[in-house]
Amino acid sequence: MDKRDEAKSAMELVNIPPIVSIYRHALHTFDDRYKNDLLINLEKLKSMMDFLKADDLGYDNNLKDEALWRQPDKAPCTYIEVFQNNQINMSIFVLKPGFKMPLHDHPHMHGLLKVISGAVKIRSFSEYPLKQDVDPIEFQSVARKEATRLASGYHKRRKLFAEVTCEKVCSETSSTCTLTPTVSNYHELEALDMPAAFFDILSPPYDTLIEGIGPRRCRYYSVTNEISTNVVELQETEVPKCFYCDQAPYLGPILG
Incomplete structure (x- = not known):
């Protein structure tokens, strides 16, 4: 390689769009071959997302127009798929002013969320008592019971105690929020007085499979009882009728 080629190669590395770097590192982070380094890679991925801007994702500024969200046929939430395979889902959600995305879970999943436009009030919960680690034998037993229950066609709604682990307002300048299979795995998000968007x-x-249980399904909840200042009782509910989405295209750098 001559000097001109070396210079071109170095320039290409410097000019890699931030979302491309995040995409590549996300694939690395959640690759089973590197699971022993998951915590280190997660922290790096979070740091990279902390600097992500709406422009890095080709975010359509028309979605900031409040007049758009006042149209009678406009869904209260717009979904933009950035990338998905069997390892990761990268997407953008845009919420109309004052709209709350209902409390929902993320079964056996890790997640990272970065507000890129407007401001979002986030309230997160962890199942209580908090379990940092899941006993494999206990998990297998629960998985077998859950699989049997689902196979029989009988769906009893879940009820659980949960600890409030986060309650704050995040804006474009805020750091990335995270969730794990056991920590802050349940959350609700509410746009404030203007349209708000977050990348996650x-x-x-x-819908990917959990061994011994079946596909990951998003379940919705309501707070039925305030046990104390930071512990509540959650009851699984139907998908709230107020929550539905339309879709918009991803306009950012090509991934994959």
Whole structure:
């Protein structure tokens, strides 16, 4: 390689779009071959996302127009798929002013969320008592019971105690929020007085299989009882009728 080629190669590395770098590192982070380094790679991925801007994703500024969200046929949430395979889902959600994305879970998933436009109030919960680690034998037993219950066609709604682990307002300048299979795995998000958008990465994506149970399904909840200042009782509910999405195209750098 001559000097001109070396200079071109170096320039290409410097000019890699931030979302491309994040995409590549996300694939690395959640690759089973590197699972021993998951925590280190997750922290690096979070740091990279901390600097992500709406322009890096080709975000359509028309979605910031409040008049758009006042149209009678406009869904309260717009979904933009950035990338998905069997390892990760990268997407953007845009919420109309004042709209709350209902409380929902992320079964056996890791997640990272970065607000890129407007401001979002986030309230997160962890199942209580908090379990940092899951006993494999206990998990297998629960998985077998869950699989049997689902196979029989009988769906009893879940009820659980949960600890409030996060309650804050995040804006474009805020750092990335994270969730794990056991920590802050349940959350609700509410746009404030203007349209708000956030970019997130989930791994594995919804609908991928949990061994011994079946596909990951997003379940919705309501707070039925305030046990204390930071512990509540959650009851699984139907998908709220107020929550539905339309779709918009991803306009950022090509991935994959």
